[in-house]
Amino acid sequence: MSAVIEEHHHDDHHHGPDKGIMRWVLTTNHKDIGTLYLWFSFLMFLTGGVMALGIRAELFQPGLQIVAPEVFNQLTTMHGLIMVFGAVMPAFVGLANWLVPMMIGAPDMALPRMNNYSFWILPFAFGLLLSTFFMDGGAPNYGWTFYAPLSTDYAPPSVTFFIFAVHMMGVSSIMGSINVIVTILNMRAPGMTLMQMPLFVWTWLITAYLLIAVMPVLAGVVTMMLMDIHFATSFFNAAGGGDPVLFQHVFWFFGHPEVYIMILPAFGIVSAIIPTFARKRLFGYDSMVYATASIAFLSFIVWAHHMFTVGIPIAGELYFMYATMLIAVPTGVKVFNWVATMWQGAMTFETPMLFAIAFVILFTIGGFSGLMLAITPVDFQYHDTYFVVAHFHYVLVPGSVFSIMAAVYYWLPKWTGNMYDETLGKTHFWLSFIGVNVTFFPQHFIGLAGMPRRIPDYALQFADWNMVSSCGAFLFGFSQLLFMFIVIKCIRGGKKATDQVWEGAHGLEWTIPSPAPYHTFSTPPTDMKEAHG
Amino acid sequence: MNRVKRMWQLGLSLLLFSNVALADWSALNLRQGVTEISREVYDLHMLIFYICCGIGVVVFGAMIISMLMHRKSLGVKPATFHENTNLEIAWTVVPIVILLGMAVPATSTLRDMYEPGDADIDIEVRGYQWKWQYTYLDDDPAKEIQFMSALMTPQDEIYNEAAKGEHYLLDVDNPLVVPINKRIRFLVTAEDVIHAFWVPDFAVKKDAIPGFVHESWAIVEEPGVYRGQCAELCGKDHGFMPIVVHALEQDDYDAWVAEKQSEAAAIFETVGKTWTQDELLAKGGEVYARNCVACHQVNGQGIPPAFPSLVGQGVTVGDIQENIDVLLYGRAGTAMQAFGQQLNAAEIASVVTYVRNSWGNDTGDTIQPKDIHTQMASQ
């Protein structure tokens, strides 16, 4: 083993990082690109977060105080777009870049130059998207779902820039996922079978296939919009013989797999963290893999559960209800497996574990409201109310976002060679945990009581809980500055981390030194016993 | 110092506690509503909710026990088991059974909702940016009742310059009126973008989509006032297009119908007479405030480029016939609607007069309702 490490040091000498800014512009190193993705994602998280706080400030009280209705719609739309495409997705790509090669014993990603391109497209895509705020007519204001014809005939002129930005994001995602697939399928260390891969690698492999399948659909739908707007076609224009509902079918054929794109890698992260801190192997590895694959498959055949109120015939309503309910089965299997992993372990509760456990509990709550939403006749009452807002924030914030934070705390010592400040980490966790629940739990109530989503002002009976929700949002939002502080502090120094970092950690990434040298596994590892926990 | 501290305490407790304490707890759940269907939906909602609670107790219970008992600090040694096929099968099959238990009542409720049947009254519901139009369909077009229904909450309540009324944002000028115990069919469609017609107490929510007519129905069992809102993002004032339904006893409903029909006759008369410019301007101001300010603003300046200014430029100071045509037929593919379908001749004439003689526009024109009427009739 030590001979291998020697060799890395030797490598280091000749192929260390360049100096200065050009290191980041030209880099083809998976670790550098991972870092770029993660910082970019955090910047977008703060940007989208500021917009969310703007929305919550307006909703603190009934009446119009801070933003005009047309600006409010721009804020909700851009918040949604930025959080989905700018914060969550790039964060997972960043984690994949850092971790997939280290977990499968590969020296780098398979297509390093393309890796560089797929990152550097993003700042331009989001720069373009954000610049629409300064254009005549303002930024996109038709919701992150941009239903036609509100997003075509009735859209502000900036819609063309929005379409172009979406195309750029799509190109970036597709290149990123091709890279992940090729890396995983071709660059595993000799002797590592598919069923020996860590679950994070598995979930990302499946996610990458989802991305390749649906990003072209998204590109298609925005291109049809472009044609309707500029080239006098009528795909979505009823007056010209088109069909506005077609838009929704195409959009959600992309959109539903998209929500699994934002959660499958999270499943992988949690499946790595819980065994480590329970000091016990993951329960039901095989069934976890099969459950992930079934969820991915089902995600393609349930899209119209977002469209129960558009007037689908009863046979269609029933089919989409049953298919959607079915997703609860593999999802349940995952949750049960995590609980069984904890059962009779010897647990400790460091920050990553706290985030992972909170993930399991709060994601499950989001799953419950999801199950309720699947029941067509009651969805008629929930649809497009704050109940839905509560539901998807429970799966996205304490779901995807918590898993990303858990991952950062978990692997940060490996990346930087330093331990983060545990007390501060726990403080950050508890502030976020309380903040998230105070923000989003009451939204179940206001939704059931009848408050529609995407409105800048509301009737008086919703006032109390909106105020509570806004307070929670500010608590959650400002806690993230503490997160930034903790990460920067850890990068700059701290207690030195050991190679294994965590007592119960298993996997190839823990066999290399901390911090991980610039080049790892130039010679493939041979011992696969450690491959997954 | 003490005062500051007390203020803080007061503020905090106000925020966190009294709000929660004062909150109307009955307003935390779905409404049972006033139709058989809405009660069925409510029961289904509660059933699924309780099942979820049950599963939650088991799953979270196991996690909590595990977190309390299986901690390293208690000196436990971790077990080594990591798979069990029987267990995996069990927790695949049991959830399927539970889901079947949910699917059965859900299917039957959905079938009830879709149950075909002859309607006693057909009402066409048409969404516009940002108001509703209701048309009571009748084989005899002369007997058709048609009117627009828009938000009535005054701007100064919205902008916090006046105390907010009890039905803040949930009040309209012309509510939809229906008789109780009759099968009412809503034929839902839209003129411009997608809206959604939602009355929670009837468990009716249907997207209003341009080019499509979808139906939904309700048999209201209790007289009363039922309020809902547009439920699909439809642009700037999506939050400001409520739905109010008055359900009346049959006699009261008949009286309302008679009144509506005589109103129509009265309007017919006013259209026939010759109006002075002052009359037109007064009426035009009202029409403008109710139908145009959302886009063109009180001062006529609009919100360019989405909504153009009507001051000192374009057709309002240009060709008079073009101005009338814009109002009657709208501009296809833009938010400017065909008001000829929403307003009567007197309203069109007066609002055109108004925009041509306000905010510094001084064409001096007066437009007579009877001329507009002739033009509308010739279509």
Ligand code: HEM
């Ligand atoms: C600080 C935490 C957050 C707060 C306080 C927050 C708040 C909000 C609010 C108030 C809305 C508008 C709801 C409406 O009017 O319909 C919204 C919408 C949305 N949020 Fe968040 N959010 C947060 C984090 C996130 C994250 C992390 C994601 C994604 C991963 C996300 C995804 C969305 C989406 C997709 C929408 C829908 C946008 C639309 O209606 O088009 N949010 N959020």
Ligand SMILES: [Cu+2]
């Ligand atoms: Cu979905």
Ligand SMILES: [Cu+2]
């Ligand atoms: Cu609307």
